[in-house]
Each structure stands twice: as C-alpha cells, then as structure tokens.
Amino acid sequence: MTDLQAKYQRLASEYSKLRAQIPVLKKAVFDEQENQNKLKDVLKEKEQVIRKYEQEIDSLSFRNQQLSKRVLFLQDELESAEVSKKKSKKGGDEHHHEPQNSVGASSVFGEELKSKIEENAKLHKQVQEAEQMYKSKLSSLEENLSKLQLESAQHQEVLNATVQSNKTQTDKLQEEKAMLEVRLQSVEQEMKEANSRAQIAEGKLDTVSTELQFRLENANRILSTKLPFIDTKHRHLNSLNVPTHDRKHQLRVKELVSHSVNLVKELTQGLSNFYTYSEQRSKIYPCDSSSEPLSPVNAKYCQYLHENLGFLRPVEQSLRHFMETLKEDSLTTLETAVEVQALGTHFRKLVDYLNRLLPYQLLSIDEECALSSCPSTLEAKNRELYTSLKKLNAVFNKLETYISIITSQSKGESFRHPPGSYGSIFKQLCSCLTDLHEAVKEVSKHYNSKVSLEHQLPTATQKLKTTDECIVSSLVTLVTTTGKFSAFLTGNQDFFEEPAGYRTRGSSVVGGLNDINQSNPIVATFRQQSAAYLSSLTRPSPETVPHKVALQNRRILLSSAESRDSLAGQITSFQEKVNKLEQDKEHWMLELQLLQIKYEKEIQKGKELSKKLEQTENAHSIGSIQDNIDQPPVLPLSGATDSTTTPSVQTSLLGKLEVTPGGSDTDTREQLIKNHFSGRVNELTSQLQTADSKAVNFLAEVKALHKRLKIAERAKDGAQEDLRVTSQEITQLRDELQTTTRSYEGQLSMMSEHLAGMNEKLALQKDQIDELTVQLSLAKGAKKSRK
Template sequence: MASGDIQNKYQRLAQEYAKMKSQHSVLKKAVIDEQSKVAELTESVKLKDLSIRKFEQEIDSLTFRNQQLAKRVTVLQDELDSAAVKKKNKTKGPVEPAPVVADTSVFGEDLQKKIQENERLHMQVHQETEEHRQVVASLQVRLEQLEKEAGQHQSVLDSIHLNHKALVDKLQQEKAMLEVKLQKQETDVRDSKRIADHCQQQLKRVHVDLSSRLDDSTKVIQEKVIFNDTKYQELNVLNVPTHDRKHQVKAKDLIGQALGYIGDLVSGMSNYLTYAEQRSQIFPMDSSTGEPLSPVNRRLCQYLHENASHLRPIEQSFRSFHEGLREDALTTLETATGIQDFSEKFHSFVAYMEKLLPYQLRSLEEECAVSTCSATLEARNMELHASLPKLTATLSKLDNYLSLIAAASKSSREHPRTNQAAFFTQMAAGLNQLHEVLKEISKHYNTKVSLEHQLPTATQKLKTTDECVVSSLVALVSCTGKLAPFFSSHLEFFVSRAGYRTRGVSLCRDTDGPVSSPVVTDLRDRATSYVSRLKRPCPESVPYKTAVLNRRTLLSSTESREGLAQQLTTAQEKMRGLEQEKEHWMLEAQLLQVRLEKETKRVSQLEVELRQLQAGQVVTPAPPVEATQTASPGDRKSVGSDVETSLLGKLESSIADESSESETREQLIKAHFTGRVTELTTQLQLADSKAVNFHSECRALQQRLGLAEKAKEKFQEELQTAQQKIAQLQDELTTTTSNYESQLSMMSEHLCSMNDKLTQQRDEIDALKLSNKGSKKGKGR
C-alpha cells in the first residue's frame, strides 16, 4: 500500500473525528444550556408560586380588614348621627401639619550590529544544512520502517472506524432524546407564561389596593415623623451618600455585553492562529507529503499551537470578574479588583504575540524566496509583512492603558484619579485603531490568497485552509467593529464618577438635586483607603518566642561563637585558596592568549609559503616579527635571496621565540601583581570605612535601645492606666444597662396602664353610645 493512500485515510479520519468532536461539543453545550434554562424556569415558577401565595394572604387579610372597617364605619356613622343631633356646636377639625419640603555615528552602530547578525545567521544556516542532511538520512530510514508498519495500522484503522460509527449512533440517540426534552420544556414554558399572565392580572388588582394603603401610610408618616433633615439644602449635603442601584445595574449590564464581545474576539483570534498553523504546515512545504519544514516554519507552528493556553485565560478571567459583581455593592475602578487578573492575562497574550511576530515575518520572507513567487505576489506579501507589526503595536498600546486602568484598584497606584478619563479615551482610540489594523490585514491577506490560488502548485487543501483564515479575519474585523463603537458610545459612563447620590434628592426643589459636600467624599476616600490597608497581608516575621530563644542562645552560649569563628576561618582559607587558583588560571589564560596570537601569525606565514610552493615560486621563509623589525635593508636582501633549510636557523628562531615569550610572561606577571596590589589596597580602604560605619551604627543602636527601654516603661504605665479606664467603663456599662432595663420595665408598666385606661374609656364610650341610643328611642316614642 502506498504512503499517499495511508496519508489520505489518516486525513479523512482526522476530518471525521474533528466533525464528530465539534458536534459533540455543540450538543454538550446545548444540553448544558437547556439544563440551565430548566433550572431557571423552575426557580422562576417557585418564585411566582411564592408571590401568588403572598398576594393571596394579603388579599385575605385585606378583605378581613375591609369587613372590620365596614362594620366600624357603620357603627361610627350611627354615633356621628346621634352626636350631630345633640352636640352641633362642639365639633372641631384637627389641624394638619404642613408637609415637609424635600428636598494613559547611530547608523554605523546599526550597520555593525546587522553585520554581526548576518555572520551569526550564516553560521546558523551552515549548521542547519548539516543537521538537515543528517535528518534526511534518518528520515529515509524511518520511512522504510513506517512503510513496513503501515500494513499493521490498517486493522487498527478499521476498528477505530467501527468505534466512530457506534459513537455516531449513540450521539444520534442522545439528540433524539434531547429533542423530546426540548418539546417538553417548551410546553412547560407555555404553561409558565400562562400562569405568569394570571399572576400579572392579580398583581394589578393588588397594586390598586396597595396604592390606596400607601397613600394612607404616607399621610401617617407626614403627620407623625417629625425629624427630617432634608428641609435645608445646606445641611442635606452633609448626609452620607446612598448607593445608586441604577448605576450598578447599568455597569453590570455593560460588563456583560463586553464579556460577549471579548468572547467573540478570543474565539476569532484562536481560529485565526489555528488556521495559520495549518497553513504553515502546508505552504510553502507540505509536511504531509514527506517534505521537511523549514526551521522557521517548524518553530512558528510550535508557537501557534500554544495559542489556546494564552487566549482562554483572558475570557475566563473577565467572566469571573463579571460573575463576582453584585447588585448590593457598588462597582468602581477602586473596587473592581478583578480587572487586575484580566490585565495580567491580556499582558501575557501580548507578550506571546510579540514572540510570534518575528517568525511570522520570516515565514513571509521565505514565501517570497520561493521560485514560484511572482513580483506582484511578493509585493502583496510585503504589504502584509508591513501590517503585521502594526497589530502587535496596537495590542501593546491597549495592554499599557488596560494596566493603567487596572492599577486604579491597587493601593500603590502611581497616577492621579483625574487621568482616568484620558486612559479610557485612549483605550477607545486603541480599539478603533485595532479595528482598522485588522481590516488592513484582512484586505492584504485576501489579495495575497487570490494571487496564490492562481499558481499551478496551489492544492485544494491550501485553498480551503486559506478560505478558513480569511473567514476568521473577517470575523475578527466584525467583532472589533462592534467592540470599538460599544466602548466609544459608553465612554461617558465609564469616565463619570461613582454612582452615589445624596439622601433627599427627590424631595428638593431643584431638578438636578444637591451636590454632596467635599467632606463626605473625603471621608469616603479615607474609609476605602482604611479598608484596603486592613486587607493587606501581614509581613512575614519570626514569632516572638523563637526570636527570644535565638537571642538568648546568641548571648549566652560561647560554643556557638567558637563554632562560628572556626567556620569563618575555614571559609576565609577556602576563599584565599580559590583566589590563588583564580590568579594562576588568569595568568595561564593570558599566556595561552599570547601563544595563540603567535601561532596564528605562524599559520598565516605557512599559508603564504604553501601558496608560493603551489605557484612554483621559490619559498622565502619569513623571519620572526622581532628580527624583521630590527634587521637592516642589506640583511633583508640576503635573507630573501637564500633559502633557509638548515637546523641552526630553526633552533635560533625557536630560541628567539622562547626569549620573547619569557619577556612577555614577566611583563604580564608584573602587570597582574601591580593590579592585584591596587585592588587589595582599595579593599582595605573599603574595609576600614565599613568598620568605622559599623562602629557608628552600633553606637546609634545602643542609644536607640536606651530610648526603646524608656518608651517601654512609658507604654507599660499607659497600659495600666488604660486597663483602669477599661474597668471603669465596664462598671459604667453595667450601671447604664441596669438603668436602661429598669427604665424599660417602667415604660412597659406605663404602657400596660395606658392600655388599661384606653380599654376603660372605650367601655365608657360604648356605654354612653348605648345610653344615647336608648334615650333617642324613648324620645321617638
């Protein structure tokens, strides 16, 4: 069986497996969504049942109250009629109190760096070619082994195919069961809607009844509640600001919308990088056909395969931030600590994109170097080459402003609060710039792909992969096109101050309401800073008991001092030996360096002699460097005319070399020891200065110790006085509690007596009413 057929079967199996995996994930997500919907519906039904029961109880209580009131009204009407006949001149109306009024040279150095980089790249290319040859030989051996093993894998593939068929059948059965459950849930939803409509009607009826009761209660409050500080606006601004729930609800809604946009952006970016990895494995070299990838494309595919580990934490961190929001707590930049985690995950993704950029650019350059690349296609590739760094620069800009915005929730922020508006405006500008850059990349990539598909070497696999990359870029453009206007349209809300308002704003005459006093905002800031300080972790320290024990052992035990002194002496001896070895090896290195230079000169001279021998010329051995410098012109002529082949010349040259070597060695040793002496003198001066400094510090510490002991005595005295005050306060607390308990008992007895008096008065009134009725009946007769 040919290797191409096996590869095609592998590809088909991989495609079928990918399809089934995507279907499985979609079905799993649908099941989870339906379960969540069912749970929400059951909870809503339970809440509706509870509200209905509550409304029914209220209705029953209201009907009972109405019956009592009707009876009471009839009785009072009768009394009023009887009292009107007898006492016409004694009725007076109660005086109602008035309502309360509410109130964010150089060219040369660059050229040298480029030359060094080119030398390094040439060395890498040479090494990579050697490695490539070795890899080709090993791959040929491996190919023969794989062709032998291909027959064995066919049976395994058949079994896998059967397993996949069984899995498909199982998934179809689960799909049918889910459809049945879906129909059942739809019927439940209809029933719940009908019940909700019925509850809505009942709610309207109850609302009418409660509105009348509300009017009565507001009247009672206006008549009975005397203390209200919203009458004067200059006093109202000193009230503690209350929590604006509308601001919190809007903030949570906007963060939820942003979560959807960020999820779309993350999925689009993940698709783009995944399809880019598939394309790098296909073009310009198809790895599936056995052709090896270039080192740049191999490393690029390796990095592109890691995109999910950098993209998924972004969405997860923002989702956890959204889930942590509550309606009973106000969310501001100072309290939104979840943005810090989101900023860190986004910063890691930007670093990943910066690491990916040079390999993408090198891959495009390799595509331009292919023989089938035309001039127009190369121009399109270079346009894409120029637009990719813009994407990385825009993402880093967004990362900088996002980190500044997230730093507002840290206690160690370095920017004032007035700069937050500028950070948000620059963030909006960065999102618009990201949309434009992605649009430009999509345009360049589309034109590049259209030219590549016209090439005779373009395969169907490459075309489908390019279409997937283009569709992912289009999805990114549309997502950023929604995200940027969303952020810009709500920029005013993001820049606005926290959602606080003053109590009694709705009762004031002015439409805007009074502004809180600056004292209130100052107190709020001080409270937030105090709470943030309380939340700081305690610094790591040694426990008090262990510190005392260590101090005792250091002060009392002389054995530990002797042991430390012995360890110090041994360590110093080791350091001296190591320094001597260091000096020895430094001298050896310098001598080897001198020998290396001489040997290089000799090699160059031998190369010149070898070239002359190969050219057929008479060899004129070059004399040593010192001899050529000191010889006269006549001597040089004689040296050049005669051929030196005797052993005496060689021995004389070797003796001269050894003498020059000994001289240079003496000079190096002298220079080394003079430098060592100067270094030791500087170290001695530093040690003397440190000793003086430590002596002065010890004196200062001794003085501080004396002051600390005095402060300790003072604090002990204050502690005793504080304990005495605490005892006095406890005694006062017991006396005040006993007084309050006695007062409460007296008040309760007074209320009981007042209730008794009220009952007696009611009895007397009832008796008078009965007597009045009897007298009326007697007169009528």
Template structure:
C-alpha cells in the first residue's frame, strides 16, 4: 500500500509540473509570436527607410548634377564676364552706357550665383543630416533586430527544452505505466496461482480429512473388536490425560507462520541496511566523484557487515521450527533452540546500538550540506529521533526474548512477559511506520533540489520500498502475535486444576507412554491369517475327488502322447542318419567314378597293359560297391545296436564323419533315457495322486 501511495503522489506531482510547464509553454509561444510580429514590422520599417534613403540618394545625385551644371554655367558666366570686361576696357572711351549695362548684368549673375551656392550648401547640409539620421536609425534597428533575434532564439531554445522535457516525461510515464501494467499482470497471475494452490490445498485437506476419518473408523473398529473396555466408569473419568497432539500441531503451525514472518522481516532488514549503505556513498557526496567523509566511510563499513548479524535470525528460528515435532513436548523449559535465537537477536541489537551514533552523525552531516534547506533539516532531526526510538524498541524486545529463553529467571508469570512482548511489537511497527513516513517526506523535498541525480532518486526509491516492506512485515508480526496471545499464555500441558508447569522429566515420561501406546495399537492392528473352514472343506470333497480322477485320465493321455512323440523322434533321428550316410556314399561314388574316368582316359591313351590294369581296377570297384550295398541291407536290422555303430565306423573313412556318427548315436541314447525318465516321473505323479486320493478316502467318512 505504501508503494501505491508513493506512486500516486509522484504522479500527482508530475501532473502538476506538467500543467505548470504547459502554461509556461503557452505564454512563451505567445511571446514568440508577438516578437515575430514586431520583428516583421521592424523589417517593414527598415525596408521603407531603405526606400526613402534611395530616394534621397537619387535626389542627391540630381542635385549634384544640377550643381555641376550651375558650376559650369558660373564658369561660362565668369568667362563671359572676363570677355565683357575686356571689351569694356576697350570701349571705355565710347561711352558709359554699355559699361553700366554690363555691370548690372554682372550683378544679377552674381546674385543668382550666390543664391545657387547657398542653396547648394543648404542641400548638402540637409543631405548630410538625413544621411546621419538614416544611419543612426539603421544602426538602432539592426541592434534591436539582433536583440529580438537573440530573444527569439532563447525562446525557441526554451521551447525545445520544454518539448524535450515533456517528451521525456511522457516516455517515462508511459514506461511507468507499462511497468505497472506488467506488475499488475504479474500480481494477477500470482493471485491466480495462489487461488489454484488454495484449491489444491483445500482438495488435499479434504483428502486428508477423508483419510483421517477412514483411519479413525478403522482404529475405532479395531478398538471395538479387540480392546473392549468401559470408559464410563468413575475411575476412567477421573484419570487426568493431557491434550498432547492438538497442542503440538498448534505449536508447529504457529511456529511455521512465525518463520514466514521472520523471513520477510530478515529480507526487509537486509534491503534497508544495503540501500542505506548505497545512499551513504551517494549523498551528500558522491564517492565516484570525490571521497566521502571518514565518518560515512566507517558507517558504510559497518553497514556492509549487516548480513552477518541479520541472517542468523532466520537460521536460528528455522532450527527452532524444526525442533517442534509431534514427538516432542513444546514448552519454554523444553525448547532449547529458543536460546540460540535470543542470542542472535541480542547480537543484532548490539549491532544496531553500534551503528546508531554513526547514523545520527551522518544525518547531521547531511544537514551541514550547503544545499540543505530548513525543511530538510527538520526531517533529518525527525529521522534521528525515529532511529533512536527503533533502537530502544529493539532493546526492549531483546530483554523480553531473553527472559522467555531462560524461564527459570522469570520472577513473574509468563503471560505478563508475552503481553509486554506483544505491546513492544506494536511499538516497533508504529516506530518503523513513522520513520517510513518521514523518509517519504524527506525524499519529496530532496527531489526538488537542483543537484539531485538519477542515481540518488533510484536509491531513495529502493530505500523507501525496503521501509515499506519492513513496515508491512512488522505489522504482520504484531498482528500475528496479538491473535495468538491466548495460545502463548495458555496453561498448555498442565493437568486440570494444576498451576505447576510441566517439567522436562514429565514430558519425557509422557512421550514414552505415547510411543508404547502407538506400538500397542500397531500390534493389535495386524490381521489374522486366513484359513478354510471345516464345513466348506467337506462340501468341496466331491469336487476334489472328481478333479483328481479327471487329472489321472489326463495324465495317462499325456504319457501316451509323450511315448508316441519319443518314438517319432527316434525314427526321425534314424532317417536323418540314413540321409547323412547316403550323402557320404554318394560323394565317395562320385570320387571313385572320377578316378575311374581318369584311369580310363589314361588307359585309352597308353599301352594294352594299362588298359588291362584299368579293367581290373574297374572290376574291383564294382565288387566293392556290391559289398557296400550288401552291408547297407544289413544296417536296417542293426540300427540301434553297437554292432551297427562299429560297422559304420569301419565303413566310414574320414574322422569328421566318425565323430558325427558317434555324437548322433549318443544323442539318440540320451533322448531314449530322457523319455524313460519322463515316463517314470509321470508314473510317480500318478502313484502320488492315487496315494493322496486313498488317504483322503480313508480320512473323510462317506
């Protein structure tokens, strides 16, 4: 919620700045338009002045031309005057009337010339004054035009800067919007996953409930069948039994929830210390540009070691959670792992006390910065008081946790300690909430400073986020502890009507009795071996007898079939041997015929003696063939005797054929012996079945 509030505040500030800049942009645009109109009018005036100047120059040219004409005329008149004077001197004697007339004419010309000269001078003076005035006006107009152009350039630059800033602001807002949309989609997806996990957990819970109900029913049936007893007697009702399993399950559930909250708190503390270290390296001096003060260096060094003090809190509490099982008794006297958690919490509290002076001095150093305003100084002082308050609350928590870890040192009831611990947790939540509020206000003031950098803004936002998560986690822990305060302050395993706590020896004896009871229940749950009842055996006697007789008939048929198969196998082996012998004889006959043909060919090509020898050899071979045929006729009568085997061995010449014959003979013999053994086995089975039938007939009455 704090992050959402911060984002809304930032967006409102950005919207206000955007509206201001937009209004300024409109004013600047109007000023630029006015200046452009003024510049256009000045240009028009300059053009008119140029035109008038050109007219005056033309007039000046015409006047100078007229002046030249007059000068020439004056020269001509002077020449004429000189000529007339010369003529006058010559004609002086002639009379005075022409000279007077010449003098009058000369005086007229002189007056006219004097007027022209004065007019020319006056025109020169006017032209010079007009020229000077024109030049002065032209210089003034040019200077004003340059100023207006500079102003127009400045206005245009300002407009460009504002446009760029607007574009950057719009892009940043769009990126923030996209990031928030992605974050919202992620949160929606996580919410869906959480709902799915919740449904799965509910289904699993229903399955567990059904399984537990089934086990309860089974156990109840076993107890009703095999452990009958009357639990309504006065003696059994007066027995004081501790509610063991429910308390253990509740304690494990509470410890699991507390472990998740402690993990969130540890993560928030790690982020807070890490981002504080980054901020020390950035503000008031950036360590990448210039070295920071020795105080902040030492403070940063201590903050860098925060994981060594924060991580053991989670590890020790995890060990505490793992030590709580169904086979243990969870009371303050038996929870040994609580002492290690208390020691780690004390170590972290000492760490906070160690860094407290450096944190206060670091805030004072920020106040001494040249750009630190009065409002920023006030917020730093508020943060100093908040830091002191948070450290003092951690010290109180340390004292109460140490008391719970050593219950023998308690001088008052445990419930009072738990109540004070819950109040301290609420105080811690309030203090961290106040510190987060002041940090938010300080961040808003710092963003208005002209020297703020993007790195500082990012680090401050991360620091505010860690403070928000720290506020949320402490609030959850305080609420959780208050909701379970009744369980923490309950009597637990104490017997009814007794205020004395359960000591470890009693807990061990109770666990031993529980194990014995579990072993006994598992023992009586074993099912009895199954057996056939006597009446059912009598009713099935006829079926057994008929099945025995039918089995005997089938055994005889199988025996006859096996004998027939054995005879067929022997005949098959005999004819296989005959085929092999015929093949051997055929090969020998082919060899003999080839030899005879060779001898005959040699005899036909040789002497008569050789022909006679070949004829005798052929006759001898015919006699041997007849002898073999007669021997073959005798083999049919001695196929299974040793005499037949010896005869064939003598008849066959090569060693491979002899080995094959010996092997075949002994294989046939092995087959015969196997057949006889099978027949003997079948007869033994038959005799055994007859013996069993006779035994049953003798044992059961008919």
C-alpha cells in the first residue's frame, strides 16, 4: 500500500513537472515560429532587392540600346558634317558664315558623344558589379542548401534508428502499464476496506469522546463544588492558602537571579585564579621551593591558598541551586526563599576562610620586606598592599553581615526583619558592593606598582614575571566583575525595595506591609509536593520481576563471576551486531534512493518515447520531402511566392541581354526549413529532460550526503561530550594526585625532621654513655690504686 502510494506520488510529481515544462516548450515553439517569420521577411526583402537589381539591369540595357542608336546617328551626322565642310572649303567668301555654324554644331555633337560614352562605361561597370554580387550570393546559397541536405539526411537516419529501438520499449511499457492497472484495482479494493474500517473506528471514537466528555464534566463539577475548601475567615489559617500573585514579578525575579548567578560565577572564578596564582608565586618567591625549603609561614599560606575552591565553589553552587528551584507558578520573596539559606552559610564559611588567610598574606608580605634585596621603595609599596588587603577583608566581613541578614529572613519569625527595612538593607548591600569594587581596584593598583618595581630587580626570574602577570590579569577581571555587580544591584534597587506582588485569598490588602496578610513559606513546598505527587500518578508503573526469579538471578550473579564476563561479552557482541545492522540499514537506504532515481529516469524515458512516437506520425510527409532532397532544387532569383519560373538576366559587356530560364520550389524549401527547426526543438527538449533527470539525481545525492553529515555531526557532538567528561575526570584526578603528593611530601618532611631529631637524641645518649663509661673506668682505676 505504501509502495503504491509512493509510486502514485512520484507519478503525480512527474506529471506536475511535465505540466510545468509544457509552457516552456510552447514558448520555445512560439519563439521558433517568430524566428521563421523573421527569416521569411528577410527573404522577401532580399528578393525585393534582387528584383530592384533586375529592373535596374533592364533599364540599363534599354538605355544602352538608346545610347548605341544615338551614337550611330551622331556618327552619321559627323560624316555628313565632314562632307559639307569639304564642300564649303571649295566655295568662296560668300559662304563663310555657314561653315562656322557647321563646325560649332559638330563640336557640340562631339561633346555630347563623349559624355554618352562615359555614361555608358559607368553603366557597364555597375552591371558587372551587380553580376558579381549575384554570383557570390548564388554560390553561398548553393553551399547552404547542400549542408542542409546532408543534415536532413543524417536526422532522417537517426529518426529511423530511434523509431526501431523504441518499438520494443513501448511494448514493455504497455505490459508494465497493464500490470500497474491490475495492482491499482487491488489497491482500490484495499482502500475501500480501509475506508470502511475507518468509518467504524470513527463511530467508536465518537462514542468514546462523548463518554469522556461526560466524565470530564462530572469531574469538573465535583472539583468546583467539593474540593476548593479555602478558609478566609481566620487570618492565621488564611496564611496557609495558596496566594494569587503577579507572574511578571516572578519572571523578573528569575531573570535577576540568573544574572546574579553569572556574576557570582565570574567573581568566584576571578578569586580562584587570584589565589591559585598567588600560591604559585609564594612557591617561587622569596625562595624557590624546587631548590630550597619553604618557610613555615609560606608553607601554611600555600596550604590555605590551595583550599580556595572548597570555599568558593559552594557559594556559586548554592546560588545556582536556588535559581533552579524557582518556579513560575509561585511567588518568591525573602520569606519564602528557604533554599537561599545555604548561600548565607557557604558565604559565611568563605569569609571565615578569608579571615584565616589574611594573617598569612600579611606575614608573607613581611617576609618579602625582610629580604636583603628588597629596596625601600618596594617595601613602601608592600606596606600599601598590606593596608589594601586589610581593607578588602573588612569589606568582605561587612558584606557577609548583610548577606546573612537577607538569607535569614526565611528561617522564622525570630530571625525576620520588618519588610519596611528591606530598602535600607539593600542600600547598604549596594554600598558594600561599591566598597568592594573600590577595594579590589586599590589592591590591583598597589599590586601592579609593586610588580613593576619587583621586575626591575636583578633577582626577578622569568617564571616570577609570568606569574605576576597572571595575578595582575586576574585582579583586572575581579575589578570588572565587581563593577558589573555594583552596577547591577544599584540599577535594580527599586525592584528590590518594592513589596511583593501577591495577595492572600479573602483579603484585598497587598501583602508585604502587614504580617497577618503574608503567606506562609510552607505553602510553596506544599504546592511543589502536590505537583510532584500528581506527576508521579501519571507515570506508568515500571515492569517488575517476580521475587523468586529476582532471588534466583541474584544467586546466579553472585555465585559465579563467569556469568558476568559472559554477559559482558554478549553485550559487546550485541552492540557490534547493532552497529553492523545500522550500517546495513544506511547502505540499503542509499540503495533505495538510487533505485528511486533510476525509476524516475525510466519514467521520464517512457514519456520521451511517447512524445517521439507522436512525432513519428509525421514520417510519411518527411518521406516525400526526402524524394525532393535527392534532386536539389534551384533557388529562385526573384521573391515571387507562386511556383512560376522567372527568367534570370545575364548581360555582356557589349550591352546584349541573354535570358536563361530557371525554376524554384518554395513549398519544398519552406518544408525543409520547418522540419529542420522542428528537429532542433525536439533535440533541445531532450537535452532539457536529461538535464532535469541529472538535477533530480544530484538532489538525491545531496540529500543522502546531508543525512550522512547530520549523523557525523551527532557523532562529533557525542565525542566532544565524552572528551569533555574525560577532561573533567583527568583534571579531578590531577587535583587529587597533587593533593596526595603534597600530603605525602608533608609526611615525608615531618618524618625526616623526626628522624633527624631522633638521630640527635641518639648521638647525645651515646655521648652520655661514653662519658659514663669513662667515669666508671676512672673510678675503677682509683679504687685499684687505693687498694
């Protein structure tokens, strides 16, 4: 069924393509007809020009005859004038006036004769030029006619070959058509059966929908009449009702919290970089830990600095967890934000860590100042950095106070501040953040000046310089982050000061100003628990295994480890089989696409053959034209449209006209031109169809390549995700390795110190024993001497 529908869709698409090609072909035919008309007009103009030339030749020949007659007449008159002149010489003076007149007349006749001869020569030249042009045009037309005759013969041979080759294909196509018609009838019967089934299913669907609609109405009626029991009479119970609130306020809260999460992430990242690079610096300066042991102060300082992520990361994670707990269907205020209490505890731990870290920072600065290579200017800069670090720690302590006040509002009534004082609390918080920005800026300035002086010392190594540059860059990021945080809070201070946009049911007073009207924080948790419970009810129950089967499977798995290995091997083999099957599936999908393209090409070929069969019906007329082609016709010299012969005129230099009879067959010539252009149109249509089939083939290939590209991109994304996970695991393992190596190094140093102390104690005890033995020997010698 699906294959037939796909084939019908393909046939419809092919039909639509052919319908789209019809206007293009019509336009091409009309263009060819216009070109033929234009060629006919040009041919008529040329024939008119030839007629004009013939008329000119006739007029010139007639003029030539007149001029020849005039010349003969003038020659006769000249002879008579000469005779009369001779007679006049014999006469006397009495006849003197008459010869002068005869001489003047003879001179006039001579000039006229000379002009006529020149005019006759010019006319002869024009006649010769016209004859040359006529001969050249006649030769070119004869050449074109021979070429066209050869092309028509070749086209006729190709046409006969295609007709013979396409007969078998048409028979095959007719057989396939009959088989498709039989299959079409079977499919129509299946469609009728499916329609009857669909009608039955629609009837069942209507009954089920009506029944479900009735049940829904009953459930809604029960919910509206029985379930909503809201007690608005007692104010202490009204605080437990679900409050109505403004969703825009909640969305604004969620947006601000997400922005603050990003800022806190940047701040913790900057502090972590500062402390990490400070740890590297303390291991390099004032003494290099690779060659010399660190002082106890610096060792403890490095130990504290290494623990910075354990206090910075929980602050960011607690705020991110609070952002994830925010819902759009509940109102979040300081009283209902129970999850924000973790932020206060973690920030308090961070500030305690900073308070424990500050003395070691100051002692490390004192050690740097105590060095012999430290000049007085550098010592002054260190003292400035000393005071700026103290100020920064004081600002953190002040900031912790206000953050603890804000986060403790959801603990209970004993920890709450009145809502009217929220504005002053947030103002103080904004001022603390501005002070933090200024303190960090001051630390960055003093540290930068300190580093610039240190780098001028001859004892400054390249490793120290690069570490100092990293510390300065981390301080610059801290300055920009604290500035963003301060601007963020000052810009949204009005929103933090305004009361919460909710009201309890049964009361018209907006909450936030009266404690009686405020909602209980437990309402949000109740709402979340009920939503989770309802969602759990809609989940399908997982498939269970009988208890006996589970125990048996557990015994089998626990009894032998070979079963696990076999299962692992089976899993790997199954995965390999699945991968091979997926590859085979992709291969056969591509093969299916190629076969579809071939099928479409065959359909196009069938349509082309049907068109060519229609064209072969005009083959009989072409056969009659072929007979005329065997005897090439003579092109007419005049533009007459009838089939009468017109004489062609040839002139000689002596002025005599010779007329030769010639014939023309305009109908045959026009039929040849028409057949030539129709063959050209058919050739262009076949080229267009082959181009369309190639385009369809290329489109299918592009689609297949696009699918492969998507699969490769998915595989790439998966590989990148695996790479990211493995890189995270590698970093964690490296951190654990560093911590373990440091702990082992500390234990080894302690053991070495203990062994050194024990060796000293043993040496002292040995010395004491030697002294005692010497004393004993002396005492024994004294006793012997006394005896």
